[in-house]
Amino acid sequence: MIQPAINPPFWLLAELTYRCPLHCVFCYNPVNYANIKNELSTAEWIRVMREARALGAAQLGFSGGEPLLRDDLDELVAEARKLGFYTNLITSGVGLNEKRIASLKQAGLDHIQLSFQDSTQEMNDFLSSTKTFELKKKVAGLIKQYDYPMVMNVVLHRHNIPHVDKIIDMALALEAEYLELANTQYYGWAMKNRQQLLPTREQLVAAEATVNAYREKIGKQCKLLFVVPDYFEERPKACMNGWGSIFLDIAPDGAALPCHNARELPGLDIPNVKDHSIREIWYDSQAFNFFRGDSWMQEPCRSCSEKEKDFGGCRCQAFLLTGDPAATDPVCSKSPNHHVVKLAIGEAEKRDLEPVAQEFPLIFRTDANSKRYAG
Ligand code: SF4
Ligand code: SF4
Secondary structure (H helix, E strand, O other): OOOOOOOOOOEEEEEOOOOOOOOOOOOOOOOOHHHOOOOOOHHHHHHHHHHHHHHOOOEEEEEOOOHHHOOOHHHHHHHHHHHOOEEEEEEOOOOOOHHHHHHHHHHOOOEEEEEEOOOOHHHHHHHHOOOOHHHHHHHHHHHHHOOOOOEEEEEEOOOOHHHHHHHHHHHHHOOOOEEEEEEOOOOHHHHHOHHHHOOOHHHHHHHHHHHHHHHHHHHHHOEEEEEOOHHHOOOOOOHHHOOOOOEEEEOOOOEEEOOOOHHHOOOOOOOEOOOOOHHHHHHHOHHHHHOOOOOOOOOOOOOOOOHHHHOOOOHHHHHHHHOOOOOOOOOOOOOOOHHHHHHHHHHHHHOOOOOOOOOOOOOOOOHHHHHHHHO
16 A cells, blocks of 8 residues: 655666676675676566656666676667656766767667776776776767766775876866766775775865865866765765665666665565566565654664754664664764774774785675675
């Protein structure tokens, strides 16, 4: 039965595949992705899109892994366009040659977001464990040539945050209209590498000052988005704008998730689109209802005047840092576990910035490493 208080999903994120030619150390895919098989078929994705659109979803992101590895991407984009979705391709650029971009344009793709790992070939190729820097620059040219706004995304951490000026210069040289400087979020592979990726406060302050100086200088030429990582804040982010509120993520195997990392949480009965309609999943499933509202909250969130603002923070972060998915997000200074975040920052402050510490070697997102985590 539909509960009138629940709004329909607005965002549909179609994670078409966990396969990816890159091996990023901060990848947000599950660390055990190698064990997650049975990708949805073209027909199953089309049914998902139709049902989500009928429910009210309007924005559709195609991501992965690398969504271009799916040969049916063009067909899915064409169907999404027919259904009236605004479509966004989130890509590393690998596989986006001229033939493919022309075909995607023809299919009606609205928007492309291209990721870089750094402004230098050396760091870009090291962090992704591939030789993709020059190729990404070519793809950036194709995106402009095919009249798309150039939207660039760079994940920031202690190894590239000192290059933020060079990253902005690169974005300007490639005529980007938007540059998202996304500070690493510590889930998935990034959590495994947290010791190696957390920046120091000094690095962050310097990077923010650089971004602000560029904003003054370049005006509207390129919109710079820079969000301070929540570890350095006193309040958590309003994760997903509230659990089961606007965001619906479908994983490659058809698992339906209220956020990318929700399959890691204990106690959730994750529904699959192979067994249920999108309507059943959104309104009636145990997983989507679990953290809706505030009846699940513990103190201090339960009686907090700010709970409508941040919904107690991120459930996945609460679980990763405390072992309890219903705990207050430890990023919050009111959390009894706030010290675990402070401790992580304190340890990052103590470590040498150069060279990359040998004490905690970086763990790359590879099938072999994933199989180890999958057990
Ligand atoms: S973060 Fe890197 S490895 Fe992970 S899906 Fe994106 S491009 Fe691939
Ligand atoms: S106590 Fe909970 S609701 Fe209050 S600000 Fe912190 S995380 Fe948000």
